[in-house]
Amino acid sequence: SACTGKTFEEIEAEFDGKGYGAFKPAVGEAVVETLRPIREESERLLKDKAYLESVYKAGAEKASYIANKTLRKVYKKVGFVAK
Known part of the structure; x- marks a missing residue:
């Protein structure tokens, strides 16, 4: 929810009946996408x-x-x- 902006209800509906096998990679991808700008900025600064x-x-x-x-x-x- 914090990474995607979706409500808990939306997330629950999206993964209803799918189990953790589908949920865990989606959480990982959401976290990676949330942290991408921070990683890119730190890489840019380290090169400068x-x-x-x-x-x-x-x-x-x-x-x-x-x-x-x-x-x-x-x-x-x-x-x-x-x-």
């Missing part, structure tokens, strides 16, 4: 090396800023001279 590099560099800069800020606070509390 320049974008990935810019993201990790921006993350490293932000982490460094936060770490230095924390370290300055620690130095001040401990009584060390800040660099």
